[in-house]
Amino acid sequence: MQVNDISREKSAELYEKAKTYFPGGVNSPVRAFKSVYGTPLFIEKGDGSHIWDADGNEFIDFCCSWGPLILGHNNAAVREKVTEVMQKGMSFGAPTALENELAELILSNNSFIEKIRFVSSGTEAVMSAIRLARGYTKRDKILKFEGCYHGHSDSLLVKAGSGLVTFGETSSAGVPKSFADETIVVALNDKRAIQEAFEKFEGQIAAVIIEPVPANNGLLLQTKGYLQYLRDVCTDNGTMLIFDEVISGFRVGFEGAAGYYDIQPDIITYGKIIGGGLPVGAYGASAEIMDHISPVGSVYQAGTLSGNPVAMAAGIAQITELLKPGFYNDLKLKTEGFVKAIQDFAEQRNYNFKVFTIGSIFWFAFTNEERIATADDIDPESMIKFKTMHRELINRGIYLGPSGYEVGFISAAHTANDLEITKTAIFDSLDIVFSNN
Ligand SMILES: *Cc1c(COP(=O)(O)O)cnc(C)c1O
Numbered sequence: 001m002q003v004n005d006i007s008r009e010k011s012a013e014l015y016e017k018a019k020t021y022f023p024g025g026v027n028s029p030v031r032a033f034k035s036v037y038g039t040p041l042f043i044e045k046g047d048g049s050h051i052w053d054a055d056g057n058e059f060i061d062f063c064c065s066w067g068p069l070i071l072g073h074n075n076a077a078v079r080e081k082v083t084e085v086m087q088k089g090m091s092f093g094a095p096t097a098l099e100n101e102l103a104e105l106i107l108s109n110n111s112f113i114e115k116i117r118f119v120s121s122g123t124e125a126v127m128s129a130i131r132l133a134r135g136y137t138k139r140d141k142i143l144k145f146e147g148c149y150h151g152h153s154d155s156l157l158v159k160a161g162s163g164l165v166t167f168g169e170t171s172s173a174g175v176p177k178s179f180a181d182e183t184i185v186v187a188l189n190d191k192r193a194i195q196e197a198f199e200k201f202e203g204q205i206a207a208v209i210i211e212p213v214p215a216n217n218g219l220l221l222q223t224k225g226y227l228q229y230l231r232d233v234c235t236d237n238g239t240m241l242i243f244d245e246v247i248s249g250f251r252v253g254f255e256g257a258a259g260y261y262d263i264q265p266d267i268i269t270y271g272k273i274i275g276g277g278l279p280v281g282a283y284g285a286s287a288e289i290m291d292h293i294s295p296v297g298s299v300y301q302a303g304t305l306s307g308n309p310v311a312m313a314a315g316i317a318q319i320t321e322l323l324k325p326g327f328y329n330d331l332k333l334k335t336e337g338f339v340k341a342i343q344d345f346a347e348q349r350n351y352n353f354k355v356f357t358i359g360s361i362f363w364f365a366f367t368n369e370e371r372i373a374t375a376d377d378i379d380p381e382s383m384i385k386f387k388t389m390h391r392e393l394i395n396r397g398i399y400l401g402p403s404g405y406e407v408g409f410i411s412a413a414h415t416a417n418d419l420e421i422t423k424t425a426i427f428d429s430l431d432i433v434f435s436n437n
Contacts, residue, residue, distance in 0.1 A: 001428055002432075003392075003395045003396060004395065005038075005391075005395055006055070006057045006394060006395055007055045007057070008038055008039050008041065008053075008055060009055055010042070010053075010054035010055045011039050011040065011041050011042045011053055011054050011055060012039045014042040014054055015039045015040055015042070025040070026040065030401070030402060030403055030406070031402070033402045034402075035383065035386075035387065035402060035403045035404065035405075036386075036387050036390040036391065036402045036403070037387060037390065037391040037394075038391065038394070040402070041053040041054075041057070041059075041394075041399070042054040045073075045074075046061065046069075046072075046073025046074055047072075047073050047074050048072045048073060048074070048413035049061060049072050049073070049411060049413040049414040049415065049418050050073070051073060051399060057397070058397060059394070059397050059398060059399035060397060060398050060399065060414070060418045060421065060422055061073070061399045062398070062399060062400050062401075062408035062409060062410070062422075063399055063400060063401040063406075063408070063409070064409040064411050065277060066272065066401065066406075067247050067251065067272040067273065067409055068272040068273050068275060068276070068277050069277055069409075069411055070250065070251065070273050070318070070322065070331075070360070070409070070411055070412065071276075071318055071321055071411060071412050071413060072411040072412060072413020072414070073413070075276075075317075075318070075321070075413070077317045077318075077320070077321055078276045078277065078314050078317040078318050080317070081313045081314065081316060081317035082276075082278070082310055082313045082314050082317070084313070085098065085309055085310055085312075085313035086310055086313075088309075089309070090308075090309070090310055091305060091308055091309065091310075092309070093304060095307070096307070096309050096312070098307075098309050098312035098313060098316065099118060099307040099312055101312070101316050102118070102312050102315045102316050102319065103116050103118075105316060105319045105320065105323070106274075106282075106284075106319065107284075109254055109255075109323060110254065110255050110259075110284075111255065111259075112255060112256075112258040112259065112264055112265070112268060112284075113268055113284030113285055113286070114284075114285070114286050114287040114290070115284060115285065115286075115287045115290035115291070116282050116283070116284035116290070117282060117283055117284070117290065117293060117301065117306075118280060118281070118282050118306050118307045118312070119280075119281040119282060119283070119301075119303055119306050120279045120280065120281060120303055120305055120306060120308070120311075121151070121271060121279055121281045122150075122151050122244075122246035122269065122270075122271025122272060122281045123150075123151030123152050123153055123281070124151075124281050124303070125151075125246065125269040125270060125271055125281035125282055125283045126150045126151045126153065126156065126209070126242075126244055126246070126269050126283075127151065127153040127155075127156075128283055128293075128301045129207075129209075129242050129244075129267045129269050129283040130142055130153070130155060130156075130206075130207060130209065130242070131299055131300075131301065132267060132283070132285070132289070132290075132292060132293060132299050132301075133206045133207035133240040133242060133266070133267060134206045134207070135292055135297070135298060135299035136206075136240065136289060136292050136299070137206040137207070137238060137239065137240060139203070139204055139205060139206035139239075140182050140204065140206060141182050141183070141184060141201055141204045141205045141206060142155060142182065142183055142184070142205065142206055142207045142208075142209060143183075143184040143185075143186065143194075143197055143205055143207070143208045143209070143239075144156060144158070144168070144183060144184070144185055144186075144208075144209050144210070145185070145186060145187065145188045145210055145211075145214070146159060146160040146185055146186070146187050146188065146374070146375045146376070147187075147188055147214055147217040147218075147220050147374060147375030148188070148209075148210055148211040148214050148216065148217070148244070149211070149216030149217065150209060150211070150244050150246075151246070152172075154175045154176070154179045155179055155180075155182060155183050156183070156209075157170060157171050157172040157175050158170055158171055158175070158179075158180045158183045158185055159171040159185060160185040160186070160187070161185070164186070164187075164190075164192065164193045164196055165184060165186055165193055165196045165197045165200055166184070166185060166186075167180060167181050167183065167184060167185075168180045168181075168183040168184070168185040184197050184201065184205070187374050187375070187376065188210075188214060188220055188222060188226075188373055188374045188375070189220075189222055189223075189226055189373040189374055190374070191226070191229055194208075194229070194230065194233055195233075198233060198237055198239075202237075203237075203238075205237065205239045206239065206240060207239060207240040207241070207242050207266075207267075208230055208233075208234055208239055208240075208241050208242065209242040209244055210222075210227075210230065210241075210242070210243065210244065211243075211244045211245075211246075211247065211248065212227055212243045212244075212245065212248060212256075212257035212258070212260075212261065212263070212265075213245075213247065213248035213251075213252055213257045213260075213358055213359075213361070215247045215248065215361055215363075215407045216247070216405075216406075216407075217375050217378070217405050218356070218363055218365060218372060218375075218378050218405055218407070219356040219357070219358065219361060219362070219363035219372075219407050220372060220373055220374060220375065220377075221356065221358060221371075221373065222373060224261045224262075224263070227261050227263050228261075228263055231263050231264070231265070234266070240266040240267060240289075241265045241266050241267075242265060242266065242267045242268070242269065243256070243257060243258055243263075243265040243267075243268045243269070244269045245257055245258070245268050245269060245270055246269055246270060246271035246272055246281070247272060247361075247407075248260075248359075249268065249269075249270040249271075249272070249273065249274065250270070250273040250274060250319070250322055251272075251273055251359055251360065251361065251409075252358055252359035252360075252361070253328050253359065254322055254323065254328065256268070256270075260358075260359075266285060266286075266289060267283060267284070267285045267289065268283065268284050268285070269281070269282070269283045270282040270283070270284070273318065273322075274315055274319070275311050275314055275315050275318075276311075276314030276315050276316075276317055276318030276319075277314055277318075278308075278310060278311035278314040278315070279305075279308075279311055280308075280311045280312070280314075280315050321412070327412070328359070330412070331359070331360040331410065331411075331412060332359055332360060334360070334410060334414065334416075334419070335357060335359065335360045335361075335362060335410045336357070337419070338362070338410065338419045338422070338423065339355045339357045339362055341423050342355050342423060342426055342427075343355050345423075345426075345427050345430070346430065349430070349431075349434070351430055351433075351434050352366055352367060352368050353365070353366055353367075353430060353434075354367055354368075354369070354370075356372065360409060360410040360411070361407050361408070361409060362407065362408050362409075362410070363407045363408070364386065364389070364400075364404070364408070365378070365382065366379075366382035366385040366386060366404075366433075367379065367382060378405070382404070383403075383404040383405075385404075385433050386403075386404030387404070388429075388432065388433045389429050389430065389433050390402065390404075392425075392428070392429035392432050392433070393425055393426070393429050396425035396428065396429065397421075397425065398421075398422050398425045398426070
């Protein structure tokens with residue numbers, strides 16, 4: 001069934017104005033809708049699983065602010081706690097009991113870390129974790145994987161060069177080559193590349209950093225065996241294993257991917273969900289490792305707004321909900337049913353389309369492959385189909401992140417009815433995507 005394009009008049013007007021204020025009209029690049037049709041939608045409000053744009057269009061939202069909103073938009077418990085705490089002031093730059101409260105909720109329910117430090121974004125958490133690993137091991141090099149995103153700090157804005165084991169090439173102007181030279185980049189799911197890197201740079205690698213559930217460049221699920229292999233290689237070489245759980249933390253289970261795969265990393269980074277929609281990041285490790293951080297240790301890291309009371313309040317309220325019995329199982333079952341219905345539909349129709357999933361994360365891939373485990377396995381051409389799908393879904397009141405490389409999230413606020421409506425919209429959109437090919 002064909003449908004008309006939604007009206008974007010007000011959004012277009014706001015976007016024109018925004019372009020005079022911000023580079024590209026946005027404060028984070030992906031929001032500019034460069035990979036999909038139409039002007040970016042300016043969002044006015046959200047409630048539960050739904051959002052409304054400036055033109056009054058209503059959508060069922062599967063972007064969920066890129067992951068943080070695991071309870072949906074404007075959750076009552078989070079809103080009430082934030083409102084209560086705000087009455088007493090917004091920031092003190094001194095310790096508050098709220099920091100203890102959030103730390104206690106996390107640490108007493110997570111067996112993989114003993115101490116934590118709150119910061120204000122995922123980028124900051126990862127940047128600090130890398131510094132900690134370098135300070136702890138007294139080594140400079142780090143190893144990352146092509147297809148994993150770790151925020152925008154200099155050492156991590158690097159991509160693979162040609163060859164199995166290479167120094168990174170900067171993936172952004174403004175990153176000194178000398179920084180990129182400290183970052184080794186290899187493909188995911190390739191033990192040989194790891195072996196070669198550890199031979200070539202013996203005794204020099206401070207840390208291996210990975211998204212244990214790589215979810216920023218498609219959903220490139222790794223095997224437990226591979227992650228365990230990384231653990232073993234790091235242990236053998238005195239290298240720290242960093243799990244960047246900014247997406248997977250509190251998402252694939254309360255204990256994140258470390259708990260899901262039952263693998264003990266040396267340092268874990270968090271962000272997104274931990275702040276309940278406010279800017280919070282964190283990194284944690286054993287007490288022994290964390291005590292290398294200033295003021296007890298020699299690794300410096302600080303923040304004017306770190307542990308901000310309002311942000312802590314949002315985190316406390318959200319994390320409290322996540323600890324209720326059955327929370328993750330309900331979310332998983334809901335997601336499984338949704339994904340299976342779409343997968344079955346695509347199979348019946350013989351469409352080159354797969355839905356990859358873990359926990360409450362899903363990724364739509366226009367492929368025939370049963371498994372996609374490396375960035376290279378993604379066919380860039382397939383993004384043309386995603387672009388059409390995105391337009392068709394927007395026109396049917398379904399909001400996905402504006403890029404085929406981004407995953408979608410199901411929140412506790414998504415109802416069975418939301419998912420029924422969404423499935424129908426997806427079926428219709430897929431029929432259109434595949435009708436003109
Ligand atoms: C989002 C993300 C980051 C960056 O977090 P920001 O809060 O955007 O700085 C880092 N690592 C991973 C795995 C992420 O998903």
